Amino acid sequence: MVTKQQEKSRQTMEELMTSAMELFGEKGFVQTSVSEITSRAGYAKGSFYRHWESKNQLFLQIIEQKLLEYRRARDRRIEDARDLEEALRIIWDFLESMVQDSQWAKVFLEFTIHSVRDTELRTEMRRRQYRLSETIFANLVRRFVTSDYPAEKIGALNTALFEGFMVHNALETGVLSLEDVRETAIALALSKGAGQG
The missing domain is CATH 1.10.10.60 (Homeodomain-like)
Known part of the structure; x- marks a missing residue:
């Protein structure tokens, strides 16, 4: 009680x-x-x-709660995925919902960059609950990968493309859309994970 x-x-x-x-x-x-x-x-x-001990600790808790909300919706959908392409599209829907919350995306990006110079904070940010890491991504798609290409590399490539887009989007260059990055990432992942590796 x-x-x-x-x-x-x-x-x-x-x-x-x-x-x-x-x-x-x-x-x-x-x-x-x-x-x-x-x-x-x-x-x-x-x-x-x-x-909280610090503003950093407060923000880590905010990140954890925010990502938990996003991940619940993603995880329910991914259980029903039939193949790698469908799983990737579900994951990218999840990522897109984060980008659409533009204020949150900018603050998250700023905090991520802020953490780069603080060894302890950087280590904490690499933990699975604070970002879409290559390990989380790999675990989401592993059962759908039909080639010998490592699921961790598919995860790392997709994570790098997404995080690169976050920087690009924050700079408001307008050259690439999230759809451009999403379709390129999915095509790359399918070429590696659904082929002969």
Whole structure:
């Protein structure tokens, strides 16, 4: 049974996370301070530090929750996939839904770049729950791969193409659409994973 204190703690966390995402969207991750997050949510800084050690830890929790929502929908659909192409299209639908949430995509990209210079944070970001890694991708398509080409390479190629598109999209060059990248990634994966490797 959830106590009133536990419910209040959960509500405080949710309000702080909402405040943080609003500010990250407006100002960016790096430019947003813990003081601004707590002030917007109507809490003292101590409330923040009762739940997280740092702004990085807060954002990791936001990433985990956000990706969990996306993955639930993807995983239900992929169970019914009949072949590699259908599995890839389901995965790319999942990726497209992330890109369509443009504010989230920009903040996620900024945080990913921010993590590059912090060894501990970079290690944490490579964990499976924080991004579509080559391992997760490989595990999603492995049963559909009919060649001897490693599923991890299919995962790495698709992940690299998607993450490259995220950068391209953030720069607003307008040269490539997600559809261009998606169809190229699927064609490449099918040529490697459904052929003779």
